[in-house]
Amino acid sequence: MPIHNADIARIFEEIADLLDLKGENRFRIRAYRNAARTLAQLSRPVSDMVEEGENLADLPDIGDDLAEKITVILDTGTLPLLEDLEDEINPAMADLMDIPGLGPKRVRMLHETLGVSTLDDLKAEAEAGKIRTVEGFGEKIEQNILDGIVEAGEAKRWLRSRAEPVVTSLVDYLSGHDDVERVEVAGSYRRRRETVGDLDILAMSNDGGAVVEHFVAYEDVVDVASKGDTQSTVRLRSGLQVDLRVVPHESYGAALVYFTGSKAHNVALRKRAVERTLKVNEYGVFDTNNEQKRIAGETEESVYETLDLPYIVPELREDRGEIIAAEKGTLPRLITGEALRGNLHTHTTDSDGRHRHSLREMAEAARDRGMEYLAITDHSPAVAVAQGLSEDDLRRQMDAIDALNDELDDLHLLKSIEVDIMKDGTLDLPDDVLDDLDFCVCAVHTSLNLSEEKQTARILRAMDNPNFTILAHPTGRRINERGPMALNLDRIMEAAVERGCYLEVNAQPERLDIDDVLCRRAKDIGLMVAISADAHSRDDLDLLTYGVDQARRGWLEPDDVLNTKTWPELARLFAS
């Protein structure tokens, strides 16, 4: 069983939690968390780095000690430090820190006084009214704990696409107030993450109190968690939590940086500020050598400028090397939706009655959106629920495409298929029909639970087929529904490079597969991707924008993306 970066990151996170509960040195705790973050976002497996004799201590936030611990984990799958800590502290106590309002100090206090170790213990003591008897606790905290336990069972991050309409109406409402000059959604929403935990809204106004009052009076607000002169937190009927922050004109840029995050990016910026005897907070940039004189803050650009940096777009603000790149002038020129010339994954009513639009309707929708080409990729027979195309069906569709291509002069339809990768790694249609297609999109839809070894071998075998072009939704995950398949994607991506195959960035909001970190890894090894709508209806062609967002977060530039190429260019790539 190979040890992945994520496994090591999880061990470091757990160690950090347990050290936190012990009341250890907070900087030591932070060191473990920083290292976990570095590992989780690393674009290549540390196991490879070790094999190739590279020094792990060269990685950011990893020194000699943690480098050694990583090699121990790679060898044994665990770490003596973790096992010692787990003997000392019940690991279930770490879960208690997920309840809002409970941090390490309060959890430890509850453990020492009431013997609380698990969520069940906590619930029982809260319901019995015992929490309020503990020094430093009261009725409010007890009630918040009870509420928090209930919400912990429900809370899931929202797909950003699902939050969009909520955002639009709330922003409209806030903009309608006379004292509000400007409103913007910041946070992970602005960084265009695939999901959002809550909404962070920034308003420009000189009367924070009035704007906060207006905010909490919004008709969808069901609970006001906090309310001050400049900020407030509420819960909407939909369950979404919204934080509002109100700042004056001169602080707007600094506040936008601060509220957009990520937290790690902000920390890195503030460290950089300290090195320049500056202080960055949500009100501006201040010169600590000159009586805290404000030197910037009105715009985001002004904040970055005082730190000797060009503007960094929100999608890159994850402290994944963007600050160094900005300093060196090597920030990527990110892919945009306008750069896409076509869509390489499209379904029609030919394969599935539930698909809403015909070949012709899909073609016209693509043309209306200015696309140069559209690949038709209905399902193959194995996807019986989708009434996959038989060999004869596919041949008939190819004829229909030829006819339509004669008729359309500003859109080129490509003949393709989303062919199933069978459990044994063969493709679901014979080679002689696949040979006649322009290219093949290949996908796993069944037997998602194979072992990592078998699943990887299955896909590698499929890639041996010369007709294999693009691996669709490579991990098979559905956000909030099912995780990725067990899969050695590093091997698959390397094999794809060797064999002239490609990966898809599936733009369906619940898939977004591959994700941003994997996009970055693909770029690093020179593997191009297709940003594909996986369109099941005309409107689905507009989903491409979510795929573009994910690709931007993965640092992809136009040259990293197949469908920025013209069809003749693509045809040459696919033929080689």
Added chain:
DNA sequence: GCCGTTTTCGGCCCGACTGTTTTCAGTCG
């Protein structure tokens, strides 16, 4: 535990709000 144009020790990002207290610790983002 990491890190270094203040470099092998002594720092490590910053402020608002709540709930408990009477001046502030804990938590959160």
